[in-house]
Amino acid sequence: MPWQGRTKQDVLSEVRCAEILDAARGVFARKGYQAATMDDIAAATGVGKGTLYLYYRSKRDIYLAALERGLRAVCDITAAALDTAPTLEEKIRAFVLTKVQFFDDHRDFYRIYHAEFGNVVAHPSCLPPSVKQLYLGQVQQLEHAIEAARDEGRIRPVDPGKAAFAIFEITRGLIARRLLADPSLSAEAEGAFIVDLIWKGIANR
Amino acid sequence: MPWQGRTKQDVLSEVRCAEILDAARGVFARKGYQAATMDDIAAATGVGKGTLYLYYRSKRDIYLAALERGLRAVCDITAAALDTAPTLEEKIRAFVLTKVQFFDDHRDFYRIYHAEFGNVVAHPSCLPPSVKQLYLGQVQQLEHAIEAARDEGRIRPVDPGKAAFAIFEITRGLIARRLLADPSLSAEAEGAFIVDLIWKGIANR
Amino acid sequence: MPWQGRTKQDVLSEVRCAEILDAARGVFARKGYQAATMDDIAAATGVGKGTLYLYYRSKRDIYLAALERGLRAVCDITAAALDTAPTLEEKIRAFVLTKVQFFDDHRDFYRIYHAEFGNVVAHPSCLPPSVKQLYLGQVQQLEHAIEAARDEGRIRPVDPGKAAFAIFEITRGLIARRLLADPSLSAEAEGAFIVDLIWKGIANR
Amino acid sequence: MPWQGRTKQDVLSEVRCAEILDAARGVFARKGYQAATMDDIAAATGVGKGTLYLYYRSKRDIYLAALERGLRAVCDITAAALDTAPTLEEKIRAFVLTKVQFFDDHRDFYRIYHAEFGNVVAHPSCLPPSVKQLYLGQVQQLEHAIEAARDEGRIRPVDPGKAAFAIFEITRGLIARRLLADPSLSAEAEGAFIVDLIWKGIANR
DNA sequence: TATGAATGAGAATTCATTCAT
DNA sequence: TATGAATGAATTCTCATTCAT
Known part of the structure; x- marks a missing residue:
């Protein structure tokens, strides 16, 4: 089984990204893009607001992702x-x-x-x-x-x-x-x- | 010719409403609902911002109309x-x-x-x-x-x-x-x- | 006495600007540029925070003025x-x-x-x-x-x-x-x- | 040669402090105190952000030092x-x-x-x-x-x-x-x- | 000792709505 | 009726600091 060059960090990061996107999808669906706030998304993901910005540069980025x-x-x-x-x-x-x-x-x-x-x-x-x-x-x-x-x-x-x-x-x-x-x-x-x-x-x- | 129960006021008011809606349509089309501001609509209509509220109760009302x-x-x-x-x-x-x-x-x-x-x-x-x-x-x-x-x-x-x-x-x-x-x-x-x-x-x- | 082309609005606006600048000067002096907040300046001027933005485009603008x-x-x-x-x-x-x-x-x-x-x-x-x-x-x-x-x-x-x-x-x-x-x-x-x-x-x- | 009461730890620590200060000086000079971030300083020093806090209690402390x-x-x-x-x-x-x-x-x-x-x-x-x-x-x-x-x-x-x-x-x-x-x-x-x-x-x- | 992911308080700015004129 | 100056709630994003590893 080849070492894919992915560290444990990479995997963790990917998981976190997926968590955020899944939570965000629900929030955006429920409230629409504009009405959804970063606080909503953070709460839905179960992380702090600042954490979102470790993985995505902006609200729009999360949405597009x-x-x-x-x-x-x-x-x-x-x-x-x-x-x-x-x-x-x-x-x-x-x-x-x-x-x-x-x-x-x-x-x-x-x-x-x-x-x-x-x-x-x-x-x-x-x-x-x-x-x-x-x-x-x-x-x-x-x-x-x-x-x-x-x-x-x-x-x-x-x-x-x-x-x-x-x-x-x-x-x-x-x-x-x-x-x-x-x-x-x-x-x-x-x-x-x-x-x-x-x-x-x-x-x- | 029957008196329709419409005073001159009513006619004027209707004309004003139509002016607002026509202007608003252009603004909403150009910028989208969220990005359109009441200032934009007032400017496009050629009236004061406060005047809009004489004819419609809110931005959303104008949009829906x-x-x-x-x-x-x-x-x-x-x-x-x-x-x-x-x-x-x-x-x-x-x-x-x-x-x-x-x-x-x-x-x-x-x-x-x-x-x-x-x-x-x-x-x-x-x-x-x-x-x-x-x-x-x-x-x-x-x-x-x-x-x-x-x-x-x-x-x-x-x-x-x-x-x-x-x-x-x-x-x-x-x-x-x-x-x-x-x-x-x-x-x-x-x-x-x-x-x-x-x-x-x-x-x- | 010549009409200088200044309406009452202009005068009022100028007075407001001066009030803001005077208040801001005190705030900036007391706290420094960074630590001074728009809330501080608004409170010191005795107006709402949004009002500041009617007269100046940004905190930096107020400071420079x-x-x-x-x-x-x-x-x-x-x-x-x-x-x-x-x-x-x-x-x-x-x-x-x-x-x-x-x-x-x-x-x-x-x-x-x-x-x-x-x-x-x-x-x-x-x-x-x-x-x-x-x-x-x-x-x-x-x-x-x-x-x-x-x-x-x-x-x-x-x-x-x-x-x-x-x-x-x-x-x-x-x-x-x-x-x-x-x-x-x-x-x-x-x-x-x-x-x-x-x-x-x-x-x- | 007298034992100065300085362990190898002390020396290492002093060297680290000096590295941090030298790096920080450049960062503060380039960006100013406010705009300089702990991330900047950590990167310039070549250590992790948390490490800075092992040697200095705060950003201000680094600056003053x-x-x-x-x-x-x-x-x-x-x-x-x-x-x-x-x-x-x-x-x-x-x-x-x-x-x-x-x-x-x-x-x-x-x-x-x-x-x-x-x-x-x-x-x-x-x-x-x-x-x-x-x-x-x-x-x-x-x-x-x-x-x-x-x-x-x-x-x-x-x-x-x-x-x-x-x-x-x-x-x-x-x-x-x-x-x-x-x-x-x-x-x-x-x-x-x-x-x-x-x-x-x-x-x- | 060293790290950097996570946090959340905090700040600038926007804008729908109000209301005195 | 018409106005637009004033307002402040609401929102995005930053970053010093902490702490589990």
Whole structure:
């Protein structure tokens, strides 16, 4: 087993960072970015206020780190889901189900995620490129899958980017609704509806 | 000519309110809710800071009023568009085109609108019911049209609410993209794509 | 009587500024720049903390304004003293006496003055040019007087700048001593000593 | 060789203290007392922050120790210079030259020295008596020399204390100027000027 | 002895809201 | 009705000092 060059300090530091981000995620979700105070986050983490500044340079830094952390998890999980599914139809279903499931399990993160990417439009410059890329990466995963299917003639010759975006947005809306209302329907049923809609459209015949 | 019960005072007051809301919309769009100050709004309106409090009880009140004002305009315009179009296909096209057009013309309002309804999820309780109702009303307009078409057997028997929501969300995403990137494609082309997608799906045949 | 273009607002504002500076001078003198807090200054002025920021942009701004205010007074008073005195001998005496007298009357200002120009050396860049110029202006007043006397052959051909600086520094030291110890000797006697020393030196004959 | 009662521990401890003070002197000179942090000093010394507290009780303690250390060096060097010079004229010259030379060689210390004794006036109580005594000791050295010369009738019957103070202050001002401007003139020339001025005054004949 | 992670008191600054004019 | 000067609660961030290892 190789010595990875990580000292005990590094591990401790990483754990502390994770603790802070987990606590911060909850606080940001509950109160929103502005209303969340460093005191709140410190209390939620169970450390002193000054300690936060040993690990992050500012409140904004904590926020972005928490956002990126969650986003990376979403991307990883959806990418895996897409990779596993054999056909495009299955890929779309997997994408929807996996995301719905993830946010059902991480409701507090969704509040941050949605609030922030609602604001991307309002203030496009305020997110670091790495975070933006993670966000857009989700659409690209879908896009590639659609493009491949189209090139193989398995679907109509639609614009893969736009189709991917449509699926992405419907999924987003679905998740939002499930958070507001209780998740009335099973994720499977919701996913099935979206796949059906995207696949066949609503036209008669 | 009937005496409407409105004195000259009332009219003046209404005009003042509108001035404030128009100015506030620009300020909120430019700086976001938190960063916008009452001084900014007063300066943009061309009145004293104290005057704002003669017409609105708080900064939040101004914000909500500006949001509602814009939202009402969107609802009116989409409702009219839906009413005018004869078939469901035309209604969907009209819905998409009208909304895209409206926000192309009111880019600053979109920043508020989008930021706020990105946050509906995060903080569902922070919006007054009237505003929520306006927002959801847009979906219901679509929903009714779909339901009617379904009942008449003109489309497949899909869930009207979910289908309406899907269209609503795709449109929302489209508008967001157009604000970020320059509106590269014509609104017509974008609308046509969505109608086509929703209508026929992506499946071969 | 001409309308000077000053509204009542301007006058009020000026009065408020002066109140703040007077209060701040005392606070800074008592506690030093760092230890003085905005709360202290607000309390000493008798206004709210926020009010200070209506008139000055920062604590540093208040400090510099208080410094400049006092410095300008010193410069004016010494310039007048030099102008009035007929001979160089009288000018030197006037310079010393006037400054000693001024700082006897404004002990708190001296604490700021001395502390700050002790620090000029340590951090030369931290004072705005206008303040530096006021400070150095005092030496130049003396220098011109000495130069004139030298050119007229009334004193030995000494370097006027260095001689002025010497007088300036001795005076400074004298004032410092008087603030530390009680002003044991009369200002006149101290002034007489300096004039005598500078004039005749200490050599026998 | 006598056992001085100093263990190896003591020696080590003394060395460590000296290392800390030397490092601290540089830090305080560069950033000033307030802006200098214990982290800065620890890093400059090359030890951990906690270690500083093994040798000094507080930041202020380190500062005062660094000040005293430098001050003692100045006093020793000027005392030696005064002792060596045969006549008062030579003593004054030696005093000026030695101090100018010392601070040319220890520019960073001068920043501390000057800043602090600029503040003696402002906050007389904040320096421990030992440090004050060292500072004033410099004047007393000069004073004794002048008193002796006066008692032997070699100079005019001036007040030795005041004359010493005058020389002391002029020297101080000279050193300050040399630190601000580049040391344009040779120390010798500056010293010669001061001796000449103090000795003969500026009067014609 | 040496360390540096943790702490939390403390300070500057902002800004929504009030209210005397 | 209109104003804007005044207010002070609230927030972020700093850093000297402590103490467990």
